[in-house]
Amino acid sequence: MGSKRWVLAAMIGAGLAAGAWAQKEQRQTLTEAQVEKIREAGIYPNIRIKLYTDFLDERAERIKGLTNQGKARGRAQRLDNELQDFSALLDELGSNLDEYGDRKADMRPALKRLNELAPKWLGILKALPGELTFDEARKEAIEADEDMVDQAKRLMTEQDTYFAEHKKAADQEREEPQ
Numbered sequence: 001m002g003s004k005r006w007v008l009a010a011m012i013g014a015g016l017a018a019g020a021w022a023q024k025e026q027r028q029t030l031t032e033a034q035v036e037k038i039r040e041a042g043i044y045p046n047i048r049i050k051l052y053t054d055f056l057d058e059r060a061e062r063i064k065g066l067t068n069q070g071k072a073r074g075r076a077q078r079l080d081n082e083l084q085d086f087s088a089l090l091d092e093l094g095s096n097l098d099e100y101g102d103r104k105a106d107m108r109p110a111l112k113r114l115n116e117l118a119p120k121w122l123g124i125l126k127a128l129p130g131e132l133t134f135d136e137a138r139k140e141a142i143e144a145d146e147d148m149v150d151q152a153k154r155l156m157t158e159q160d161t162y163f164a165e166h167k168k169a170a171d172q173e174r175e176e177p178q
Contacts, residue, residue, distance in 0.1 A: 045100040049110035052093040076133035083137035090144040
């Protein structure tokens with residue numbers, strides 16, 4: 001009877017350890033302070049898009065900095081993590097753009113900056129020499145950035161056309177029924 005309890009206790013302990021390990025492995029793409037800034041931006045598209053653009057630019061600069069470190073210890077794993085976080089942030093921004101675009105929010109000021117920076121990020125990602133450790137994350141980040149470049153350009157064109165026809169709706173956070 002005692003050995004069965006020991007086995008049961010060992011299984012429970014292993015399960016708890018696995019759960020703790022899985023929690024530790026979950027990465028947070030934004031710091032608590034950054035998450036708070038996003039929350040404070042609330043429903044204001046230009047502020048929120050600007051914040052995501054700033055966070056992505058910071059992340060791209062970190063990736064660029066790691067690129068210049070040669071074969072420093074731990075560099076490849078850090079690059080893999082940064083690239084995964086970069087892709088996740090691009091996805092979050094893309095979701096925000098979809099939501100704000102659907103409600104006809106005037107995002108042109110924020111889109112202008114995003115359209116300027118997204119190609120720069122793509123250049124940083126493409127200049128990064130491929131390594132087995134982070135090559136998959138690099139490819140995903142490049143694809144996500146290319147998608148963002150296309151989405152931002154398309155949205156800017158749509159917004160320019162829409163707000164040329166609906167001048168009263170310009171500078172609004174959402175389309176108001178008329």
